Amino acid sequence: MSLRPFRWLPHNGKRHAVPAELVPRDAATTLCGEELVIPVQRASSLEWCWPTCTDCDSAWRRVERIPAFPRQRTAASKRTWNIPITTG
Secondary structure (H helix, E strand, O other), X not given: OOXXXXXXXXXXXXXXXXXXXXXXXXXXXXXXXXEEEOOOOOOOOOHHHOOEOHHHHHHHHHHHOOOOOOOOOOHHHOOOOOOOOOXX
């Protein structure tokens, strides 16, 4: 049993979210609505570098009540640092 209800899976040029309990050869629908079959072969290192599907990411965050990313900061939380820049 997975700790999270979904997992990421590279598909069609992006990393999509699918239900965590699916196994190879299962038919699936990503959180953004794409139909796919869970592959038998593991994704390559390059495929894991594909961008995250923003629709899947938003849907996952809604389900788990995770704040949107990037988080909006309030004026009080914005900090500036006064670091002097020196040259040679």
